Amino acid sequence: MDMAVSTLLFTLQDMGLAAVPAVGFAMVFNVPRGALLYCALGGALGHGLRLTLHRTVGMPIEWATLIAAFAVSLLGIYWARRWRAHPKVFTVAAMIPMIPGVYAFTALLAVIEIDRRGFSEELLNTAITNGLKALFIVSALAVGLALPGLLFYRRRPVV
Amino acid sequence: MTATHAGQDREDAQREITRLCAQTSRMLMQHGAESALAESVARRLGLALGADEVEIALMANGLTVTTVQSGRSHTTVLRIIDRGLNMHVVTEVQRTMLLAEERHLDLAAVARRLDAIQPLRYKRWLVSVMIGLSCACFARLALMARGIEGDFATPALTFAASAVAMQARQYLAHFHFNPLVNFAVAAFIATSIAAQGMLHGWVDNPKIAMSACVLLFVPGFPLINAVSDMVKGYINTGISRGVMAVLLLLASCGGILLSMTVWNVWTWL
Numbered sequence: 001m002d003m004a005v006s007t008l009l010f011t012l013q014d015m016g017l018a019a020v021p022a023v024g025f026a027m028v029f030n031v032p033r034g035a036l037l038y039c040a041l042g043g044a045l046g047h048g049l050r051l052t053l054h055r056t057v058g059m060p061i062e063w064a065t066l067i068a069a070f071a072v073s074l075l076g077i078y079w080a081r082r083w084r085a086h087p088k089v090f091t092v093a094a095m096i097p098m099i100p101g102v103y104a105f106t107a108l109l110a111v112i113e114i115d116r117r118g119f120s121e122e123l124l125n126t127a128i129t130n131g132l133k134a135l136f137i138v139s140a141l142a143v144g145l146a147l148p149g150l151l152f153y154r155r156r157p158v159v
Numbered sequence: 160m161t162a163t164h165a166g167q168d169r170e171d172a173q174r175e176i177t178r179l180c181a182q183t184s185r186m187l188m189q190h191g192a193e194s195a196l197a198e199s200v201a202r203r204l205g206l207a208l209g210a211d212e213v214e215i216a217l218m219a220n221g222l223t224v225t226t227v228q229s230g231r232s233h234t235t236v237l238r239i240i241d242r243g244l245n246m247h248v249v250t251e252v253q254r255t256m257l258l259a260e261e262r263h264l265d266l267a268a269v270a271r272r273l274d275a276i277q278p279l280r281y282k283r284w285l286v287s288v289m290i291g292l293s294c295a296c297f298a299r300l301a302l303m304a305r306g307i308e309g310d311f312a313t314p315a316l317t318f319a320a321s322a323v324a325m326q327a328r329q330y331l332a333h334f335h336f337n338p339l340v341n342f343a344v345a346a347f348i349a350t351s352i353a354a355q356g357m358l359h360g361w362v363d364n365p366k367i368a369m370s371a372c373v374l375l376f377v378p379g380f381p382l383i384n385a386v387s388d389m390v391k392g393y394i395n396t397g398i399s400r401g402v403m404a405v406l407l408l409l410a411s412c413g414g415i416l417l418s419m420t421v422w423n424v425w426t427w428l
Contacts, residue, residue, distance in 0.1 A: 014303065017296040024293030027281045029191070029380060030245040084257055085250040086196055092380055101377035102301075102370050108412045109427045126428060142386030150390075157199060159253065 007056065011048050018047030018097035026093035035090055038079050042094025046072040050098060062136045065098055069144025077148055080159050087158055091145055100137040107131035173210070173228045175266055180205040180213055181224040181237045182273055186252050188222065190278070191244035193384050194393035197222075200256045207259040208266055219399035243332075244380055247279035283329045290375050291322025298371035302364060312362040316353060320372035324349035328375075339410040342376050346414030349373050354422040366426045376411035378404040 022043025023036050031039060046068045053064035072094050076087035083089075110127035117123070149158070184201035188194070198215045205213035205226055212227035218239075225234040255272045258264045264272060295314035302310055328345035332338070349372045357365035381404040388397030419425055 010303070014300065017300050017303075020289075020296040021293035024286075024289035025379065026246075027286050027289050028244065030243075030247050030279050030281065032247045032250055032279065035246075035250075084254055085246075086192065086253055088193065088196070089246045089250055092383055095383060096379050097297075097300075099377055099379040099382070101297075101374040101379075104377060104408055105370065105373060105412065105415070106427060108408055109415065112412060112416060113428055123428070138382050139386050142383045143390060145383065146387050146390050157203075159257070 011051055014051050015044035015048035019044040021097045022093050025096040029093055031089060031093055032085075035079075035083065035085070038076075038083075038090045039093040042072045042075060042090055043097050045075070046094050047097045061133075062140050065137050066140040066144045068098065069095060069141045070147045073145045073148050076145075077153075077158050084159060088145070095141045095145065098137070098141060100134040103130045103134035103137070107134055169228070170231070170233075172266060173226060173231065173233050175270070176205055176208045176210050176228070177224055177226045177233045177235050179208065179266070179269055179273065180210075180215070180226065181222065181235050183252055183256065184215055184217070184222050184224065185237045185239055186273070186276070187249055188217065188239045189242040190248040191246070191380055191384065192249045193391070194388045194396045195391045196249075196253075200253055204256045204259055204269070207256070207262075208269065217393060217396055219396055241338075242278070245278045248276055251276045283326065286329065287322045287325040290325040291318040294318065294321035294371050294374055297374050298367050301367045301371060305367075307364065310363050313356075313364045313368050314371075316356045316362050316365075316368045317371045320349045320352035320368065321375050323352060324372065325375055339406060342407050343410040343414040343417075346373055346376050346411040347418045348414075349375075350415045350418035351422060354418060354424040354426075357424050357426060358422060369424075369426050373411060373415060376407070378407045381407070 019040040022039045026036050026039040049071055050061075050064045050068040053059045053067060054061050057064075059067075072091055073087065076091035076094070079090050080087040107127050107130035110123050110130065114120070114123045114127065180201040183204050184197045187197035187200060194217050198217060201215055201224065202213045205224075210226040210228050214225045216223040220239050221236060222239060223234060223236050225232050252273065255264065255269060258272075259269050295318040298314040298317040302308075302313060324345040327348050328341050331341040331344060350369060353365065353369040353372045356362040356368050362368055381400050385397045385401035385404060388394075388400060415427070419427070
């Protein structure tokens with residue numbers, strides 16, 4: 001019971017922390033003011049769902065990301081119809097907390113380090129593992145967002 | 160005589176439809192919509208305004224639109240110049256198309272409405288504060304993932320570094336520098352500020368501050384657009400967007416690396 005409560009609190013804190021970057025980056029993308037709340041909700045739900053699937057269910061991070069992105073995309077379609085706007089207006093900002101930024105930078109910096117310090121297996125290992133993680137997570141995000149269109153809205157537009 | 164006039168009018172109307180389709184598609188591409196949207200909105204607008212057929216070919220920095228009306232075709236080519244992400248413009252353009260589809264707008268009204276769209280821009284300081292807070296939250300998330308509770312100095316340092324860097328990035332963009340230059344300079348500033356935490360021992364987890372404060376340079380939107388373009392069959396625009404995103408990442412890496420060399424702080428690897 002205690003365990004469940006602490007997991008719940010952890011997840012709620014995680015969702016709250018994910019909502020802020022979703023709104024922050026939505027403002028960089030100049031999302032209309034009325035849609036910022038949806039970005040925050042999507043960011044919180046997506047990140048919280050991924051955390052639960054990854055940590056509690058034990059799913060690999062890439063698959064957890066794919067499912068979270070799919071769920072947010074479905075929500076985005078619902079909002080898009082009410083708001084008469086493309087779902088990406090809401091959903092891409094909501095994906096931002098899940099973007100593998102640290103992996104991407106680590107991979108590129110490791111490649112540069114190979115040039116600076118000379119080749120080592122450790123650096124190559126860092127470059128490839130981080131680079132692949134970044135690549136697969138970004139692909140999972142984009143494919144997850146595209147899935148409703150690929151599965152349900154094949155020959156008709158969402159809005 | 161009247162027949163020629165009517166023909167001339169029809170031709171003018173078709174030319175105007177072609178121009179509006181091209182303008183719509185260009186506005187969407189310039190403000191960061193995915194290629195599938197830029198194509199479908201322009202096509203639906205053209206059909207709603209009375210064209211029999213609308214064909215659009217999208218390239219990375221140009222587009223071609225052909226409309227066909229009672230057997231005559233008219234083609235136009237426009238250049239695409241990146242205007243920065245703006246979802247407000249994307250929303251307004253799409254709503255214009257929807258209104259035209261519902262027959263609330265005619266040709267002239269569509270043209271007026273498209274020309275009247277003023278890109279929304281949030282206040283620069285507000286964006287900087289929000290991005291600072293965002294990166295502070297990323298730092299807090301990284302601390303939580305490592306099971307560290309109660310370190311609030313690291314997110315605070317991250318906030319300072321990324322808010323200042325975001326302000327610098329927007330300031331440089333205001334002077335129309337190449338985005339690659341903006342990203343490199345701003346990444347240098349962000350890492351330099353975060354490196355002070357390491358040098359002076361201000362915070363307990365300076366590594367997290369240094370990696371979180373540069374997350375504002377991850378081109379998330381272009382990366383997602385690149386993959387979704389390619390998934391939907393627009394391989395060429397997808398590749399060019401992906402390459403641009405990786406270049407932006409590399410430019411930021413250059414800034415980070417320069418800063419680490421200047422301050423002699425090697426935390427990343």
